[in-house]
Amino acid sequence: MKYLMLVCVDEPFPADAKLDPEAWVTEMDARGVRLLGNRVRSASDATTVRVRDGQTLITDGPYAETKEQMGGFDIIDCVDLDEAIEVASKHPIARYGMIELRPYWTE
């Protein structure tokens, strides 16, 4: 099953935080679990697009103003939710922020 992993943060990291996901990426790539992923720029660099009555409306910022913001994402392919939880729990950001797992929509 494929899951979208939203890697999120809700407050500034402690100064000594170990955030480098390098080892995690290497391990999960080697396991064949991680299909792709990347860090993304902060919410202040986000642009939100809507089309209403044929008009394209552009706004500066994220679609929802929340304390939690996505800092990156990964697509992982796991046998079940337990494996996805294990993979997510090993991500360094899980210790400081949080990770949301969204299963792919499949019929």
Next chain:
Amino acid sequence: MSRAVEAVYADEWGRIVATLIRLTGDWDLAEECAQEAFAQALQVWRRDGVPSRPGAWLTTTARNRALDRLRRRATESAKLREVARMAQIEPPPLGPGDGEPAIPDERLELMFTCCHPALSTDAQVALTLRTLAGLSTAEIARAFLVSEHTMGQRLFRAKNKIKNAGIPFRVPPDHLLPERTAAVLAVLYLLFNEGYSASSGADLVRGQLTGEAIRLARTLVALMPDEPEALGLLALMLLHDARSAARLDGAGDFVPLEEQDRSVWHRAEIDEGVAVLDRALRRLSPGPYQVQAAIAACHATAARAADTDWAQIALLYRQLAAWSANPVVELNRAVAVAMADGPAAGLSIVDELSESGALAGYHLLPATRADLLRRLGRTAEAAAQYRAALDLATTDTERRYLRRRLAEAGTDP
């Protein structure tokens, strides 16, 4: 004849649903076909008599129903493989026989799946009652004081999440087992307490939950005979349940333990609880449920309130507090210490708790303090604490109890 069906319902429902979920992966189909099998049993058993192995008869009937339904659906093609897979699995024989093959029991898988931490507690409880205990959606809704529609939605969403999020149907691997077992135990204990806290006759359905919780705990013990905490939980439930008839007076008011009529305690249930606890303790792997059961056993085996081994209870609470920094446990320890070493010793623990602020707003903190002050003869202070407790109490039963104490303290409420 309907009595014969009823008699096997409690035991077989969960087993059949679990088997069908394993076979089809479809929770709704599993429930519907289990239901149909019981309906068919009502007719066929009346005509032909009860089969020698009612459970096997029901499982096979339900399985065949599921197979039929899937075949009909299979015209859409993709499901064909599923049907082929199911058809390959040999059904248990229906006739009497000596070498009776064991019907697969997948209720443990079902328990762990229902209690998966990715489901909300409400969903875990509802799913457990529906799929394992076989309560109807309407019954569960009544027990949890929500509308049938709300409960139906809750069950619907939970089953969808299991399917869509990929929650596995299995007993977790060893490295996950301790925490996942704790989750199953927590759901059963919550169920028990929901029923146990139901007080009046109007709460009859809620009261039934204690029986369902005990039955599920027995099932869990049978399926995980090496898990001491499952035994501990079963013992704890039995020892509490044994005292239920003495907990309320004629007016439905709560009767404190020391004033309960011990002659109406259920002796056989206490004996069983103590025996189950002994079985758990022999495994030398203590845990919070075993310790709580040991505390309950200290109470249940005291012939009179005055015979209670409070020193032992205080020690057990200390052990419990070491596992979880729960201020309520500490408050209970204060009560036990007060009984063992005198109210002043208990009061100093309560004072520390008050200063920490951990139980601010909890009516039992001033109520306990009031009891200890009263026993120290500090009547005016006791009355003030009873009044503080009255302001915080949430139920009429509690308020009546506190007013009575306040009156006994010699001042007007």
